[in-house]
Amino acid sequence: MLDQLLPVIFLFCVVIVFGVGMIALTQLAGFKAKKNLVKMMPYESGVPGQEAATTKVSVKFYLTAVSFILFDIEVVFLYPWLLVYSDYIKPHGAFLLGSMGLFVLVLVYGLIYEIKSGALEWD
Amino acid sequence: MGKDIFEVGINLAKVAVIFLMMIQAVPLLVWLERRGSAFIQNRLGPNRVGPLGLLQLLADAVKFIFKEQFIPGNAAKFLFLAAPVVALIPAALAFTAIPLSIPIQVEAFEMLGKSWGPYTFQFQGVKMDSGIIYILAVSSLGAYGLLLAGWASANKYSLMGALRASAQMISYELGLGLSIVGILMIYGTFDLNAMIDMQKGPLQFSFLGSEYVIPFLPNWGIFYQPLGALLFFICNFAESNRLPFDLPESEGELVAGFHTEYGGFKMLMFFMGEYGHMMVGAGLVTTFYLGGYLIPGLTEDTVRTLIATEVGAGTVANLLTALVFHVSFIVKLALLLWIFIWVRWTLPRFRYDTLMNLGWKTLLPWTLANAAITAIVLYFARGI
Amino acid sequence: MLELSNITLGHFILLSCVLFTIGMVGVLVRRNVIVILMSIELMLNAVNLAFVAFSRHHNLADGQVIVFFVMAIAAAEAAIGLAIAISVFRKFNGVEIRLFENLKG
Amino acid sequence: MDIYPIVFHFFAALVTISALGVVLMPSPIYSALCLALTMLFLSGLFFILDAQFLAAVQLMVYAGAVVVLFVMVLMLFDLRNENQPFSGNWRVNLSKLGVIALGFILIALPCTYLMKASNSEWLQSRGLETKKLAELLFSKHIFAFEVVGALLTVVLIGAIALAKAKGGTHARTE
Structure with missing residues (x-):
């Protein structure tokens, strides 16, 4: 079990060393321009920006993220069910199918409610 | 990781080489994309630098290193520099778990006065027991690269682009997770190597107690789960922000989305992350549905005996058979990557609400239905 | 007292205590509601670690099943906590904990 | 080890x-x-x-x-x-x-x-x-598994209700 984790940690370090190394290299080797204020302003495609850079952005992303979490947990519960279903399909196939069917149906009801209530509308 | 220094060294070197192979694939894919798009749009594409424009890759790499590294005004400097590296990590970690070819047996040999025992090396980064679950877990960290880049460059457009890109990425991650439920149910394991072993031989399955064998079709996953394969492939487009799902980076509306303020090598690292996700997606489709490194007609032993006649049985023969199977994996990967590029230059871009509707209102129900039908059919196939 | 050579159950439980205390400090000391919610997530994760350590010690998978459920509930709690925080933010344009007194009555 | x-x-x-x-x-x-x-x-x-x-x-x-x-x-x-x-x-x-x-x-x-x-x-x-x-x-733990399914749906509906409420993210009054 450890001999699977050590190569992953090693690769994690290799990627970080590669990334930081390349960024440091390009920072040093990069062309040095004298600081001028206009270039430092956030890119507004020519139009001078009026308010602060991070004005308030509408909050409708919240619902997508919440429904993602809840359906992600459903997906995560499906994975162990896969193993059990493919192994015990002969003796307990009906029971497993029924239990997961109920679980998925309850969540499908949640999805239908969400679609019908227009929570996912991107007006 | 191994009994002695040689095996540990080879295992670690293998992981690093596969990561560098993925990094090296990026300029190649960029070149393929530019030539491919030129071919589709009936123009020539880069051909000045070197034969067929192949040295264009080198020229691009050198140019990216010496470009001015610009950091916008009130950007969060540390996060701004950290974002490209964070965008690179998930794709690299995920690609190591994909099996590239058959394991290689190395006989005992003499070196530096010591006799090193026989080894078997896996022809992949690391053989994970919970293969596909590890890959899904690591690739779910992909949203952080975008969010950091959008937030750190303190620019309205890039913040909006980052939020949209990560909202799109997490919605299609659901589709990704659910679309493989069908095929995992049939294989009944998470280990990718075991899945490939199950895809050997002609197509044979049992239904309602009686066996059927179709000799001319290979036993690949795509014949069991055609819809699942299509859904998984579509979700991979969205995961790697490829067209027609790359609206957050669309030039028209959001200037360049979350990497507006980036340039030079940092921009290239975002591309590496994107192409890395593409390669992981293509590798997974090959492993699940196209039989990984298997060649339909040949089995491992026939190829080994064929090679052994010229080279003589031993480490070299094992290495060559592994290479043969690796070439078959690369051919399938290249085919799928070409489809990625081909789709990019033919299909128009989605509008954002149709994109999200597709993700939530069509893909999610379809993948759930696919999983449900597979479960019921499997119950009749194996349960009775 | 601190045995570093071979790792035993106590090391994991001690680490879980450290994490739990850090989470508790976060809840008591911070003003921003979202950081308080994060500290609660930290405390829940400390409990998860203890569960997995004990399940490994007794070689029973029950601990891991409980961690499964704790994750589901923690995610649900975070979702609802943030929903309330967003509503307060839109009304009072701030997310400090003292604004939450107005929810009374 | x-x-x-x-x-x-x-x-x-x-x-x-x-x-x-x-x-x-x-x-x-x-x-x-x-x-x-x-x-x-x-x-x-x-x-x-x-x-x-x-x-x-x-x-x-x-x-x-x-x-x-x-x-x-x-x-x-x-x-x-x-x-x-x-x-x-x-x-x-x-x-x-x-x-x-x-x-x-x-x-x-x-x-x-x-x-x-x-x-x-x-x-x-x-x-x-x-x-x-x-x-x-x-x-x-089959019973707890079904209850978590119900919990997830209740939380989903609760989050939508909170978001669509007067001060919520999707409040129609905007």
């Missing part, structure tokens, strides 16, 4: 540092990112504890979904950094820390006893793989 302590202490140190980062960082965005790091290193600890499936689930559910929600919401609030992140003056905080330190010592004492008592042969992986977890989930 001599490398086991090194890996454990590597992960334990990183988890503690990033957990402290969550609490002590003035700007909430940095504390949210430290929380993501904590989840990452905790999943490494789960991996060491032979709970591979849980390590992956921890990454998928926590690091990939919950903390992404936190980061998204924080980005919507665009708090660069707060003026005074810590409540009360330093004397109040000091007394709080004193109480917590006392509580911590009370909890930590039995652990040092546990260190010597428990044998160390529990390190060899004893085949506690995912299948056993899955079988138990669908045999003994």
Whole structure:
């Protein structure tokens, strides 16, 4: 079990060393321009920006993220069910199918409610 | 990781080489994309630098290193520099778990006065027991690269682009997770190597107690789960922000989305992350549905005996058979990557609400239905 | 007292205590509601670690099943906590904990 | 298995540092990112504890979904950094820390006893793989599994109701 984790940690370090190394290299080797204020302003495609850079952005992303979490947990519960279903399909196939069917149906009801209530509308 | 220094060294070197192979694939894919798009749009594409424009890759790499590294005004400097590296990590970690070819047996040999025992090396980064679950877990960290880049460059457009890109990425991650439920149910394991072993031989399955064998079709996953394969492939487009799902980076509306303020090598690292996700997606489709490194007609032993006649049985023969199977994996990967590029230059871009509707209102129900039908059919196939 | 050579159950439980205390400090000391919610997530994760350590010690998978459920509930709690925080933010344009007194009555 | 302590202490140190980062960082965005790091290193600890499936689930559910929600919401609030992140003056905080330190010592004492008592042969992986977890989930804990399904739907409907309420994100009055 450890001999699977050590190569992953090693690769994690290799990627970080590669990334930081390349960024440091390009920072040093990069062309040095004298600081001028206009270039430092956030890119507004020519139009001078009026308010602060991070004005308030509408909050409708919240619902997508919440429904993602809840359906992600459903997906995560499906994975162990896969193993059990493919192994015990002969003796307990009906029971497993029924239990997961109920679980998925309850969540499908949640999805239908969400679609019908227009929570996912991107007006 | 191994009994002695040689095996540990080879295992670690293998992981690093596969990561560098993925990094090296990026300029190649960029070149393929530019030539491919030129071919589709009936123009020539880069051909000045070197034969067929192949040295264009080198020229691009050198140019990216010496470009001015610009950091916008009130950007969060540390996060701004950290974002490209964070965008690179998930794709690299995920690609190591994909099996590239058959394991290689190395006989005992003499070196530096010591006799090193026989080894078997896996022809992949690391053989994970919970293969596909590890890959899904690591690739779910992909949203952080975008969010950091959008937030750190303190620019309205890039913040909006980052939020949209990560909202799109997490919605299609659901589709990704659910679309493989069908095929995992049939294989009944998470280990990718075991899945490939199950895809050997002609197509044979049992239904309602009686066996059927179709000799001319290979036993690949795509014949069991055609819809699942299509859904998984579509979700991979969205995961790697490829067209027609790359609206957050669309030039028209959001200037360049979350990497507006980036340039030079940092921009290239975002591309590496994107192409890395593409390669992981293509590798997974090959492993699940196209039989990984298997060649339909040949089995491992026939190829080994064929090679052994010229080279003589031993480490070299094992290495060559592994290479043969690796070439078959690369051919399938290249085919799928070409489809990625081909789709990019033919299909128009989605509008954002149709994109999200597709993700939530069509893909999610379809993948759930696919999983449900597979479960019921499997119950009749194996349960009775 | 601190045995570093071979790792035993106590090391994991001690680490879980450290994490739990850090989470508790976060809840008591911070003003921003979202950081308080994060500290609660930290405390829940400390409990998860203890569960997995004990399940490994007794070689029973029950601990891991409980961690499964704790994750589901923690995610649900975070979702609802943030929903309330967003509503307060839109009304009072701030997310400090003292604004939450107005929810009374 | 001599490398086991090194890996454990590597992960334990990183988890503690990033957990402290969550609490002590003035700007909430940095504390949210430290929380993501904590989840990452905790999943490494789960991996060491032979709970591979849980390590992956921890990454998928926590690091990939919950903390992404936190980061998204924080980005919507665009708090660069707060003026005074810590409540009360330093004397109040000091007394709080004193109480917590006392509580911590009370909890930590039995652990040092546990260190010597428990044998160390529990390190060899004893085949506690995912299948056993899955079988138990669908045999003994089947009722809890169905209740969690109901809980998820209730939370989904609750979140939508809260969001569509007068002050909510999708309030029609906008």
